[in-house]
Amino acid sequence: MDSPKPFLTEIFHQVVDLGDDRALCAGFERQQWRSDQLADHVLEWLPEFALKHSELEDLSHSNAMKLIRRAAKTVYQSEKYEKRGEFGEIMLHIAMRQLYDTLPAISKIFYKTSANETVKGFDAVHVVRGESGLELWVGETKFYRCLKSAIRDVVSEIVDHLETDYLRSEFIFIANKVDPSWPEAEALNALIDQSSSIDEVFSSMCIPVLLTYESPATSGSTKIDQKYLEEIENELTSEFARLRTSLCEKYKGKYQEDFGITLHVLVIPLADKDSFIQSLDKKLKGLQA
Template identity: 30%
Template sequence: MDCIVDLTGDHSSIAMCPDYAVGDWRYKKLSDHLFDWLPDAALKSQERRALLGDPMQMIGQACRRVFDVSDPSKRGEIGEILLHALCRQEYDTSPFVARLFYKMRSNDSVTSVDMAHVLQNEETGLLELWLGEAKLYGSAREARQSALKSIKPLWDTEFLEEMKALIGPKVETNAPYANELTWLFADQTSLDKIIERIVVPICIAADFDATKGAASRDNDYVAAVTKELQKCKKYFDKRVPDKVRFVLIFVPLDCKAKLEKRFNDRVQSLL
C-alpha cells in the first residue's frame, strides 16, 4: 500500500492505494497483505510469541478469534484489519488492547471501537490514544455517514467514563507504555487526561468509480482521488467537534466484493 495523496502535508488526511499491475487493480495483493497482518490485529502479543514456531496455527487461531464462521458474508472485520495495518505502517502506532469489544449503555446495545492503539507524540511528548473506526462500503458517501455515527460516542462524557473503566483491566501488561496506560485508566486519574490524548483515525474504504476506470495511478486518477479525499475531509471537518482530533484515511477500491471474496476464501480454508 502506498500513500498517493497527502492532502494536508502532515499525514492527517491521506489516500492509500495498492497500485495496478498490467492494467488491473491489485486486489489480490491487498487481500494477501491484510491476511499477513491478521495475527498482529487479532492476537495478544504473548499469544503471537507462543506460536512463533507454528505460523499456520497462529493464522488459524487468529481466524477463529476474529471471524464469525456462521456467515462469511458478514465480515466487516476486514476493514478493521485494514485500519490496523495502515496505522501500524503509516503512523507507527502500537496496539495496547487486542480487538476491543464491549457492551455499553443500559440497553445492552454493543458499542465498540475498531482499533485501540497508542503513539507517543514526538512534538508534545504526550502519549496519544488512537481509537479508530473503519468502514468498508460500496460507496464513500455511505461509509462517511456510518463512520460519523460510530465515532460520535467518542465525544460523549458518559461513554468515555464507561470506556475508561472497561479498557483499564484489558491493557496488556507488556504493552508499550504499559505503566503510563495503567495510570491513565486508573480510577483516580481525571478523564481530561484521556480526552486530551484521543486521536480518532477514520478509515473510509469504498468502491470508487475512478479506481474501476483506471489502468494505472496516472495524474487523472490521483486528481480524482484527491477530489474525493477533499470531500471526505470537508464532511468530517463540518461535523466533528474542534476539540476532537481525527486522522482520515481514504482507500478507493476497485471492487469491495472481489476483495472480500479473496480474503474470505482464505479465511474459510482455515476455520
C-alpha cells in the same frame, strides 16, 4: 515491533488543522486493481491484529501454524460474511501502523465472547509514545461501498463514543483486556484510570478514521498515473472537508464545545468491494481449515 512490508501506496495527503487526510491504494497489476494481492496483505497482518502481545512474543516455527489458525478463527466463522466489519478493522490497524508507527494495545476481537459475535466499541486501540508522554489513539472504521454513507455513520459514531459515560465504560474494558506483559500497559492504564479527568485524556488522544468506498476512479483506471491521482483528488477533497465540517457541527451541537481532538482521516478506494471481500473470506477460511 516487526511488521509486514508496506503494500498500500499513498495517493493523496493533505495536512489540516488538528490532523491530516490521506488516501491509500492497493495499486494495479496487468491493468487490474490488485484485489487478491490486497487480501493477501491484509491477512499477513492477522497475527499482530488478533494475538496478544505475549502470544506474539512466543511465536516460533514450532507453534506458528497453531497460533495463526487460532487467530483466523477469532475473526469470524460464518458463511454470512458480506456485512461483517472485521476486515475494516484490520485495514484500520494496517493503516495506523504503516503511516503513524503506532503500537497496538488491544484488538476489538478481544471483546468477543463467541466467534461470530458483533461487538461495539472503538475499532482500534493503539498508542504512540510522544515527547510529552503517551498518546491514546482510538480508531473508527466503516468498510462500505458508499463514501457518503460511511461519512454519515462514522460522524455519528464518533460523537456518540465521546460521551463521558461511554468513555468511562470503554476505558474499563480496555484496562481489563490489556496484556500485562505489553511494555506500555502501565502507562496506558494510568492514562485511562477512572480517577483521571476526561479532559486530560482528550489532550492526549487522536482519532484515526478509516473509510472504504467503491471508487469510479479506481475501477476505471489501470495504473497509478497523474490522471488517476487527479481523479482521486477530485473524488475526495470535498468529502474530506464534509466529514470534518459535519463532525465539528454535530459535536458542538451536542456538547456546546468545539471539537479539539486530532483527527486522521484515511480512505482506501476499492474497485469492487464484492470481489475483494470474497477473496478475503476465501483466504481466511483457508487459514482456519
